[in-house]
Amino acid sequence: MANANINRQILLVSRPQGEASADNFRLVETPLAPLGEGQVRVRNHFLSLDPYMRGRMNDTKSYAPPQPLNEVMIGGTVGEVIESRNAAFKAGDKVVGMFGWQEYGTSDGKGMQIVDTTHVPLSAYLGPVGMPGVTAWYGLNRIIEPKAGETVVVSAASGAVGSVVGQLAKAAGCRAVGIAGGEEKCRYVVETLGFDACVDYKAGNLRDDLKSATPNGVDGYFENVGGEVLDAVLARMNAFGRIALCGMISGYDGKPLPMKAPALLLTQRLKLQGFIVSEHMDVWPQALKELGIAVATGKLKYRETIAEGIESAPEAFLGLLRGKNFGKQLVKLI
Amino acid sequence: MANANINRQILLVSRPQGEASADNFRLVETPLAPLGEGQVRVRNHFLSLDPYMRGRMNDTKSYAPPQPLNEVMIGGTVGEVIESRNAAFKAGDKVVGMFGWQEYGTSDGKGMQIVDTTHVPLSAYLGPVGMPGVTAWYGLNRIIEPKAGETVVVSAASGAVGSVVGQLAKAAGCRAVGIAGGEEKCRYVVETLGFDACVDYKAGNLRDDLKSATPNGVDGYFENVGGEVLDAVLARMNAFGRIALCGMISGYDGKPLPMKAPALLLTQRLKLQGFIVSEHMDVWPQALKELGIAVATGKLKYRETIAEGIESAPEAFLGLLRGKNFGKQLVKLI
Numbered sequence: 001m002a003n004a005n006i007n008r009q010i011l012l013v014s015r016p017q018g019e020a021s022a023d024n025f026r027l028v029e030t031p032l033a034p035l036g037e038g039q040v041r042v043r044n045h046f047l048s049l050d051p052y053m054r055g056r057m058n059d060t061k062s063y064a065p066p067q068p069l070n071e072v073m074i075g076g077t078v079g080e081v082i083e084s085r086n087a088a089f090k091a092g093d094k095v096v097g098m099f100g101w102q103e104y105g106t107s108d109g110k111g112m113q114i115v116d117t118t119h120v121p122l123s124a125y126l127g128p129v130g131m132p133g134v135t136a137w138y139g140l141n142r143i144i145e146p147k148a149g150e151t152v153v154v155s156a157a158s159g160a161v162g163s164v165v166g167q168l169a170k171a172a173g174c175r176a177v178g179i180a181g182g183e184e185k186c187r188y189v190v191e192t193l194g195f196d197a198c199v200d201y202k203a204g205n206l207r208d209d210l211k212s213a214t215p216n217g218v219d220g221y222f223e224n225v226g227g228e229v230l231d232a233v234l235a236r237m238n239a240f241g242r243i244a245l246c247g248m249i250s251g252y253d254g255k256p257l258p259m260k261a262p263a264l265l266l267t268q269r270l271k272l273q274g275f276i277v278s279e280h281m282d283v284w285p286q287a288l289k290e291l292g293i294a295v296a297t298g299k300l301k302y303r304e305t306i307a308e309g310i311e312s313a314p315e316a317f318l319g320l321l322r323g324k325n326f327g328k329q330l331v332k333l334i
Numbered sequence: 335m336a337n338a339n340i341n342r343q344i345l346l347v348s349r350p351q352g353e354a355s356a357d358n359f360r361l362v363e364t365p366l367a368p369l370g371e372g373q374v375r376v377r378n379h380f381l382s383l384d385p386y387m388r389g390r391m392n393d394t395k396s397y398a399p400p401q402p403l404n405e406v407m408i409g410g411t412v413g414e415v416i417e418s419r420n421a422a423f424k425a426g427d428k429v430v431g432m433f434g435w436q437e438y439g440t441s442d443g444k445g446m447q448i449v450d451t452t453h454v455p456l457s458a459y460l461g462p463v464g465m466p467g468v469t470a471w472y473g474l475n476r477i478i479e480p481k482a483g484e485t486v487v488v489s490a491a492s493g494a495v496g497s498v499v500g501q502l503a504k505a506a507g508c509r510a511v512g513i514a515g516g517e518e519k520c521r522y523v524v525e526t527l528g529f530d531a532c533v534d535y536k537a538g539n540l541r542d543d544l545k546s547a548t549p550n551g552v553d554g555y556f557e558n559v560g561g562e563v564l565d566a567v568l569a570r571m572n573a574f575g576r577i578a579l580c581g582m583i584s585g586y587d588g589k590p591l592p593m594k595a596p597a598l599l600l601t602q603r604l605k606l607q608g609f610i611v612s613e614h615m616d617v618w619p620q621a622l623k624e625l626g627i628a629v630a631t632g633k634l635k636y637r638e639t640i641a642e643g644i645e646s647a648p649e650a651f652l653g654l655l656r657g658k659n660f661g662k663q664l665v666k667l668i
Binding site: 251257261270 | 389396397560564573579580581582585590591592593594595596597599600601602603604605606607608609610613
């Protein structure tokens with residue numbers, strides 16, 4: 001259990017050669033220093049685990065600098081202010097921040113937002129009403145720009161981002177089709193989330209099953225996976241289709257991941273756009289408002305997989321990379 | 335030589351298995367029928383040969399229906415009205431049309447435009463002031479949207495489209511870098527067309543040479559080639575780069591042409607868009623006006639490779655697919 005004077009933290013201590021492993025991480029215990037003037041201390045309740053973290057473990061050119069070695073792993077958190085020497089925050093405030101893989105966060109308040117948990121549970125600010133939700137909102141509304149009657153497909157459909165994409169597409173009057181791994185996830189995507197169909201890519205008939213699920217072809221595709229799944233959906237794209245490229249988790253361990261038939265981008269006059277939601281801060285207020293209302297009123301459904309204790313974070317993260325989670329992967333820290 | 339009563343035509347008589355060959359075409363002689371009421375007869379002066387024609391030879395799903403077998407091959411032409419029973423045209427009018435691979439065209443006037451050859455040579459209406467020019471204009475201005483100071487790269491840079499892309503990019507204040515096959519073409523691209531640099535992809539050091547030619551990376555890429563050239567430029571793209579996908583001539587013979595590292599589209603947040611200029615007729619008037627002025631005033635330079643006689647069209651076309659032409663490939667028909 002947590003000791004009030006000790007902050008348990010997880011550091012990145014080595015970079016993966018190929019697959020990430022638990023050896024890349026180390027748990028350390030660090031005494032908490034007294035707060036300085038202007039500082040705030042937060043007891044983190046939940047840590048968010050997200051696929052983008054795998055990219056940060058590498059020391060390669062990407063959209064963000066690599067996670068430094070021997071420092072606390074980056075990550076979004078929600079928690080409660082337990083001590084404040086900053087006029088903008090008081091003990092008891094519930095906050096969202098980027099405190100990383102640790103039990104306590106200490107900050108001058110920058111990048112922290114107070115959130116209202118009256119109608120939206122605290123953990124949802126790491127999911128549908130947080131970065132994953134805004135990611136779904138941006139890719140769908142600003143890149144795919146769905147029109148009623150169109151078919152929108154999303155991979156990793158039961159996940160934190162994918163589940164929101166499909167529900168928003170459905171609300172926009174589209175046929176929403178998910179791709180997920182396993183019967184149980186697919187059943188959830190259709191029966192609970194309300195997608196029109198879901199294709200189990202583990203069933204071994206991805207191309208045929210996708211064809212059956214998209215009788216009118218595909219107009220918009222929200223990509224979280226890459227590789228064979230992207231190849232299969234590309235072959236179903238209609239003329240003037242749009243692809244929002246959000247993630248390629250199947251290649252995050254460094255396997256070469258070619259696109260088999262890029263000529264389809266030309267022959268079908270497709271638009272494909274890669275994006276990172278943190279570069280589009282202008283949409284966050286509108287997106288969070290819409291997503292918050294949808295969650296508070298029960299219209300937007302979501303599911304969480306919760307690992308217990310900071311020490312469970314590495315294994316939970318490795319499981320996320322292999323699709324073992326079901327919905328948003330969190331670590332409960334208190 | 336042409337006989338005034340006989341129309342020499344080239345038909346597509348079979349579809350290529352792999353590479354296209356001269357056997358796929360046949361020259362036939364067809365007597366000219368008397369004009370009907372409302373009809374116009376044009377003596378074609380030049381036939382345009384373009385890479386898109388290779389796609390039409392296949393019987394596969396693409397943006398346009400396949401060229402029917404045993405009919406005159408599709409193609410853009412310029413010529414002179416020699417007889418008219420249509421009030422909109424008179425003998426002596428210079429016209430642009432889509433009469434295909436034949437010496438004479440007969441039409442009800444639909445799709446024919448009268449052009450002014452006072453300051454712009456007739457053949458230029460098949461090049462910089464025609465479909466290739468508008469293709470360059472659209473991809474550059476509507477997809478790449480270049481800003482002064484950026485670097486724009488174009489493949490097949492000495493060709494009918496590429497040569498215009500680079501000159502327009504240069505006029506927009508960009509660093510213009512071409513990719514072409516062979517020293518002579520590269521010299522022309524830099525010395526005559528005024529690009530800042532040109533990389534000879536046949537020299538065997540494409541990636542290194544491209545790196546040297548683009549010290550600040552690549553912000554906009556106009557793609558005519560695909561395959562290894564696309565892979566090499568992708569690796570040089572800056573964040574938020576734009577790729578206008580116009581052609582993939584290296585794959586037109588049916589070779590599989592994967593994209594090696596599509597993850598770059600995500601990590602660099604690129605936009606890639608395929609387009610076909612005939613689907614954007616709204617831009618043609620503005621584009622043709624600008625291009626016509628640029629050619630008439632000598633600001634926009636271009637080069638032609640001219641084959642003589644309709645019988646030379648198949649070999650000239652096969653040469654175009656292998657990059658044997660230098661600038662716009664035409665067939666002179668009179």
